[in-house]
Amino acid sequence: MLWVDKYRPKTLAQVIVHEDIAQNLTKLVTEQDCPHLLFYGPSGSGKKTLIMALLRQIFGPSAEKVKVENRNWKIDAGSRTIDLELTTLASTNHVELSPSDVGFQDRYIVQEIIKEMAKNRPIDTKGKKGFKVLVLNEVDKLSREAQHSLRRTMEKYSASCRLILCCNSSSKVTEAIRSRCLNIRINAPSAEQIVKVLEFVGKKEGLQLPSGFAARIAEKSNRNLRRAILSFETCRVQQYPFTSNQAIPPMDWEEYISEIATDIMKEQSPKRLFQVRGKVYELLINCIPPEIVLKRLLHELLKKLDAELKHEICHWAAYYEHRMRLGQKAIFHIEAFVAKFMSIYKAFLIATFG
Amino acid sequence: MIIEPLASRCAKFRFKPLSDEIMSSRILHICDQEGLNLDSEALSTLSSISQGDLRRAITYLQGAARLFGSSISSKDLLSVSGVIPVEVVEALYAACKSGNFDLANKEVNNVIAEGYPVSQMLSQLFDVVVEADDVPDEQKARICKSLAEADKRLVDGADEYLQLLDVASNTMRALCNMPQEFSFET
Secondary structure (H helix, E strand, O other): OOHHHHOOOOOHHHOOOOHHHHHHHHHHHOOOOOOOEEEEOOOOOOHHHHHHHHHHHHHHHHHHOOEEEEEEEEEEEOOEEEEEEEEEEEOOOEEEEOHHHHHHHHHHHHHHHHHHHHHOOOEOOOOOEOOEEEEEOOHHHOOHHHHHHHHHHHHHOOOOEEEEEEEOOHHHOOHHHHOOOEEEEOOOOOHHHHHHHHHHHHHHHOOOOOOOHHHHHHHHOOOOHHHHHHHHHHHHHHOOOOOOOOOOOOOHHHHHHHHHHHHHHHOOOHHHHHHHHHHHHHHHHOOOOHHHHHHHHHHHHHHHOOHHHHHHHHHHHHHHHHHHHHOOOHHHHHHHHHHHHHHHHHHHHHHHHO | OOOHHHHOOOOOOOOOOOOHHHHHHHHHHHHHHHOOEEOHHHHHHHHHHHOOOHHHHHHHHHHHHHHHOOEEOHHHHHHHHOOOOHHHHHHHHHHHHHOOHHHHHHHHHHHHHOOOOHHHHHHHHHHHHHHOOOOOHHHHHHHHHHHHHHHHHHHOOOOHHHHHHHHHHHHHHHHOOOOOOOOOOO
16 A cells, blocks of 8 residues: 555544644534535645545544445436436445536536435434535536535535535635635645654654655655655655665656756747647646646746746746636647747847847 | 616615624624633624625634634634735735745745635735835736736636736836836747
């Protein structure tokens, strides 16, 4: 098992990084009831871990017995029926799904599953009617319509069903949903906290950590705990005992984008643009999300530029990323950004060196 | 917007946002009934973050009470409401003022890593800019223009980091009197 999963805290009491939040959550569910919750924060900050631990706190160990199911829905939408297929994770007390996976028909899923859950309410041992928990991932990727229909269903079935929503940016969740939930911000762990976790893992695995090694991994991880633990494990596979100046392997796609950045700094010509397009395609077909490609490319370019140019380039990155969101084909916009950069950089070179 | 033919057939009642006194007396009444302990600082924070919206104030109060128990400080209220602490906004503003791009970039990265919603950041940055005494109107206008642009793009679903970085860059160029036009754009 990967260390990331092996050392994931199972209960709220075991949580190391967000101790304060974990304590508050424990308090929150002691009365066997909780409001709807909205967790938001960058990836690798521990949202999912906290949610799973919270479910265990509410329902006990049965929350961990999940089964994966590929469900089919037949939804009657007036004049026609819609067939939808979605993978869900379910235990006796909760259901977890990412409704955004079905694209623009996400709102049907949201309505249908909540209705279904409301119909068969679990009854606990004392004969009291309990509630089920629905965990929705990536709510920020839900369409506007789905978010609006979610808000109505939330109110209608609030007696039998609690929602736990999870997303990266709460700006993309409508105010109406945010105001109905208790918002919980999960910040990315600081470098010191990551070091603490790495040392904990190292101790459990019986490893000798040279001083400064964990700190270097933490620094490279960009405050992403999952990534830090993964690269820690990669280092362990590559070389053990550790040496304090051991190389920490970068992600291969990052390496690749860094290469692209070097390419376009070196030569600005249609020919080079054509080559770069091939490389960008390579990244996209390997499922690197286009906005990540653009952001990383900007990051690499900013490292190499004069202050004067930085403003200009970051403006165009923001401009093309926005257009990419509105458009259909990401490659056009990334390529447009690269072409824009080439033209600006060329003009800069001519102005500076003649 | 109600069309004129409808509006002319109805008697109009206008509701104004509630005054601070009414808000605080209602909040104190609730605290009294629920056995909550709210100091005066927390009370003034609550009325400022809810902006005259009593329902919102009560929701925040309840959220804070559930999470933090019966003794509620202004910090607890801020954390439930999703308002960004003033220091964070000030740090970003100061970084823009310094004219150092890398410093601003670092601050922007920090805001994203801390998980603060950027749309909220924009509106709080707007308050800071509008209230700043030492900034000429023309510069303020330039900054507001870029804030508006970024807000629209965020609604369209654009990336938070890139938009905030663009705003920071525009703010910096305005505050430090750098030229508004890009020099190398063709």
